[in-house]
Amino acid sequence: MSDATRPMPAQQALTIARAFLPQRPWGNRYDYYYTRAKLRTDPLYPGVLAVLRDTPGPVLDLGCGLGLLAHALHADGQSRAYYGVDIDAGKIQRARQIARRTGLAEARFEVLDLTVRWPEHAGNVAILDMLQYLPETVQAGLLAHTARMLAPGAKLVIRSALGDDSGRGRTTRVTDLIAHLAGWMQEVPKSYPTRETLQRHLSAAGLTATFSPLYGNTPFNNWLIVAERAQKHARQAPGGRHAPGA
Numbered sequence: 178m179s180d181a182t183r184p185m186p187a188q189q190a191l192t193i194a195r196a197f198l199p200q201r202p203w204g205n206r207y208d209y210y211y212t213r214a215k216l217r218t219d220p221l222y223p224g225v226l227a228v229l230r231d232t233p234g235p236v237l238d239l240g241c242g243l244g245l246l247a248h249a250l251h252a253d254g255q256s257r258a259y260y261g262v263d264i265d266a267g268k269i270q271r272a273r274q275i276a277r278r279t280g281l282a283e284a285r286f287e288v289l290d291l292t293v294r295w296p297e298h299a300g301n302v303a304i305l306d307m308l309q310y311l312p313e314t315v316q317a318g319l320l321a322h323t324a325r326m327l328a329p330g331a332k333l334v335i336r337s338a339l340g341d342d343s344g345r346g347r348t349t350r351v352t353d354l355i356a357h358l359a360g361w362m363q364e365v366p367k368s369y370p371t372r373e374t375l376q377r378h379l380s381a382a383g384l385t386a387t388f389s390p391l392y393g394n395t396p397f398n399n400w401l402i403v404a405e406r407a408q409k410h411a412r413q414a415p416g417g418r419h420a421p422g423a
């Protein structure tokens with residue numbers, strides 16, 4: 178496994194998670210334990226950080242939750258403007274407080290339901306573990322809108338569970354349902370994208386994409402999808418020179 182498919186090193190994960198400790202010793206430690214466990218077991222952030230490292234510019238995080246990506250970018254030395262949106266007002270409030278406390282001056286957050294409105298942005302876009310919470314028609318429209326927000330050279334980085342009949346697919350669906358029933362996730366999954374539907378929506382949006390597994394040692398069916406604007410192929414004149422007007 179490369180570093181990009183392993184969870185974050187323990188010390189870095191702990192440093193980030195500590196920002197999520199309550200300010201008073203008797204406060205609620207749920208976010209701290211959740212963050213610590215996620216960072217220590219899931220290769221999500223190393224995978225995403227490796228993709229974004231070579232693409233400068235701001236990052237829009239659709240369905241940002243507690244804004245962990247902003248902390249991971251900062252810890253990785255990628256200081257850039259970050260804009261996170263999520264439907265869950267409680268998470269956004271905590272994300273704002275913690276980013277302010279931690280000195281992430283370049284991070285801003287907004288409560289936004291992506292089935293109702295899409296944000297404006299120009300730069301890179303991240304959609305991490307949230308596509309399945311949108312109906313398929315909304316996924317298609319959001320991906321087309323996202324393609325228009327990609328600045329030249331910028332990337333769309335998606336991590337998503339893919340819908341299929343594998344054991345991993347089933348484990349993902351059951352776990353998402355438990356997370357909802359237990360109150361960890363307000364929303365219920367609407368539609369798990371398949372590799373084929375995602376591929377179709379991305380290419381209809383004018384993007385080329387690569388798919389690679391990003392589940393590490395977890396039992397889930399999580400894939401990393403990196404998309405960018407399709408290059409317009411320059412017509413080659415004989416002798417290897419570019420044809421006029423190409």
Ligand SMILES: C[S@@+](CC[C@H](N)C(=O)[O-])C[C@H]1O[C@@H](n2cnc3c(N)ncnc32)[C@H](O)[C@@H]1O
Nearest residue numbers: 240241242263264265290291305306307310364
């Ligand atoms: C599994 S969490 C992932 C959070 C974050 N991206 C991460 O990787 O840590 C899925 C997130 O999607 C958000 N979400 C679900 N439906 C949404 C919607 N319609 N609009 C915006 N956010 C939504 C949830 O509130 C939740 O924070």
